[in-house]
Amino acid sequence: xxxxxxxxxxxxxxxxxxxxxxxxxxxxxxxxxxxxxxxxxxxxxxxxxxxxxxxxxxxxxxxxxxxxxxxxxxxxxxxxxxxxxxxxxxxxxxxxxxxxxxxxxxxxxxxxxxxxxxxxxxxxxxxxxxxxxxxxxxxxxxxxxxxxxxxxxxxxxxxxxxxxxxxxxxxxxxxxxxxxxxxxxxxxxxxxxxxxxxxxxxxxxxxxxxxxxxxxxxxxxxxxxxxxxxxxxxxxxxxxxxxxxxxxxxxxxxxxxxxxxxxxxxxxxxxxxxxxxxxxxxxxxxxxxxxxxxxxxxxxxxxxxxxxxxxxxxxxxxxxxxxxxxxxxxxxxxxxxxxx
Amino acid sequence: xxxxxxxxxxxxxxxxxxxxxxxxxxxxxxxxxxxxxxxxxxxxxxxxxxxxxxxxxxxxxxxxxxxxxxxxxxxxxxxxxxxxxxxxxxxxxxxxxxxxxxxxxxxxxxxxxxxxxxxxxxxxxxxxxxxxxxxxxxxxxxxxxxxxxxxxxxxxxxxxxxxxxxxxxxxxxxxxxxxxxxxxxxxxxxxxxxxxxxxxxxxxxxxxxxxxxxxxxxxxxxxxxxxxxxxxxxxxxxxxxxxxxxxx
Numbered sequence: 365x366x367x368x369x370x371x372x373x374x375x376x377x378x379x380x381x382x383x384x385x386x387x388x389x390x391x392x393x394x395x396x397x398x399x400x401x402x403x404x405x406x407x408x409x410x411x412x413x414x415x416x417x418x419x420x421x422x423x424x425x426x427x428x429x430x431x432x433x434x435x436x437x438x439x440x441x442x443x444x445x446x447x448x449x450x451x452x453x454x455x456x457x458x459x460x461x462x463x464x465x466x467x468x469x470x471x472x473x474x475x476x477x478x479x480x481x482x483x484x485x486x487x488x489x490x491x492x493x494x495x496x497x498x499x500x501x502x503x504x505x506x507x508x509x510x511x512x513x514x515x516x517x518x519x520x521x522x523x524x525x526x527x528x529x530x531x532x533x534x535x536x537x538x539x540x541x542x543x544x545x546x547x548x549x550x551x552x553x554x555x556x557x558x559x560x561x562x563x564x565x566x567x568x569x570x571x572x573x574x575x576x577x578x579x580x581x582x583x584x585x586x587x588x589x590x591x592x593x594x595x596x597x598x599x600x601x602x603x604x605x606x607x608x609x610x611x612x613x614x615x616x617x618x619x620x621x622x623x624x625x626x627x628x629x630x631x632x633x634x635x636x637x638x639x640x641x642x643x644x645x646x647x648x649x650x651x652x653x654x655x656x657x658x659x660x661x662x663x664x665x666x667x668x669x670x671x672x673x674x675x676x677x678x679x680x681x682x683x684x685x686x687x688x689x690x691x692x693x694x695x696x697x698x699x700x701x702x703x704x
Numbered sequence: 705x706x707x708x709x710x711x712x713x714x715x716x717x718x719x720x721x722x723x724x725x726x727x728x729x730x731x732x733x734x735x736x737x738x739x740x741x742x743x744x745x746x747x748x749x750x751x752x753x754x755x756x757x758x759x760x761x762x763x764x765x766x767x768x769x770x771x772x773x774x775x776x777x778x779x780x781x782x783x784x785x786x787x788x789x790x791x792x793x794x795x796x797x798x799x800x801x802x803x804x805x806x807x808x809x810x811x812x813x814x815x816x817x818x819x820x821x822x823x824x825x826x827x828x829x830x831x832x833x834x835x836x837x838x839x840x841x842x843x844x845x846x847x848x849x850x851x852x853x854x855x856x857x858x859x860x861x862x863x864x865x866x867x868x869x870x871x872x873x874x875x876x877x878x879x880x881x882x883x884x885x886x887x888x889x890x891x892x893x894x895x896x897x898x899x900x901x902x903x904x905x906x907x908x909x910x911x912x913x914x915x916x917x918x919x920x921x922x923x924x925x926x927x928x929x930x931x932x933x934x935x936x937x938x939x940x941x942x943x944x945x946x947x948x949x950x951x952x
Contacts, residue, residue, distance in 0.1 A: 564819065564821075568819070568821045568822055569820065569822065570811040570813060570822060573800070573804060573822065574808075574809070576797065576799060576800060576804075577799075577808055579799070580797040580798055580799030581795070581796065581799075583795055584794075584795045584796055584797040584805075584808065585797065585808075585809075587789075587791065588795075588808040588809030588810075589780060589783075589809045590809050647799035647800075648799060
């Protein structure tokens, strides 16, 4: 057996893994480059505490949606319903608050609703044997959006609990009174916590590994005795749960549940997943990459805002970035295949 | 014989509606024996093996494993006894590396707080030992399986089937898609398994491969056993005659 010496010395580390980590650095480079350019172009605005915390707050809900979307995409699926589910969860959160529920109870209700709708997506896919997750989640997209309008009467509901507003809009002061003093939005800390958990789940647990196997070759997963249907229900339930969490963060940020919240958000989450390097054929993608994908989208929007570029152009740029990100990936994969 | 057969199938019958797929088939494999299972398409080879792995239940007949009568309700039952199948499509997750594939569904873990995390160093160590025992050469254990050659993938699939105290490994066309040199390595691997006491059932259309490595060759013809020939000294034409011949 011929194995490279470095691998023998350090089992589990390996050159390939290091190389894979380096290959992901390109996204980090893009982020740093964007920040450098924005600093150069808008020196008096971009690197200010207000602006940076603003960006971090703004990307929070999309980042959380994208993490759920990643779990689904790893299994070669897609969840089109996350934007609507997020809107529905926001409305439930606001209604529960208005009805006098304690903050924690209404928060739990919103997240649990997300989990339930997600599980329903998974069950529709696995029990009704719908041919593609596109269909089940497209149905849910419409059902959840309709339900949101029905429940809210089509008008925004404002006035959320202080706890939810704290989650969505407050800053935490780290190292106060020292030169290292930094303000970090609470919602951004939630995002980081969720992404760290997601990364450990995907890369370090048997269940996470089974998701990659399922996405890479469903038959292999079946042969290995993995309950693929149960896995899929779990994944869509987690995605729905995260949509609920994203709804809480967004509602807390804007202090309102508006019935149009999250329209098109599923596409933003998918964009972050793609820019983050996940494969739509399943079995590929990392939490770290998708996090950077969400950051890149946030920086782009922020930079264009600072430069007074219209939102219509922003959409054009996001589209071009998606194209570029996937094309770079195609090139890289082609290069990898030429290697022996 | 002092030692009971590793597997003995007696009078196995299987019908699919009006079609009789298998008609009282007897089939046995001794410990450390390589048995070739050949026959034309539709002769019943894969049906017989699906019964042995618990995918199908027979309509008649008995299965004995190491002297005990057994009933398989699902593939998990047969796997628990050490019967493993290497499918023709290999059943590997090509996006994962060799270590992940060897342990897929049976990962080694360790507890870290509330989490049950993958124990990568332990898995890698055991994978390395196992592959060295089979003398399988791979460029790296951490390369995604899709980056390996066809023969290397086949070796990974066989290693996966034998990683957990397998007693009988069924291989479906393991050499069909391989170049001659790589096929030779797979046959070498089969011999090595035999020397370790593992029984092998080799389903193959490449009769020269079967005759090269098998101790016995069982020929199925339209759901019946057309004959069982010794692997050594049997001519290719004799096997072909049984495969294509009308039943005696």
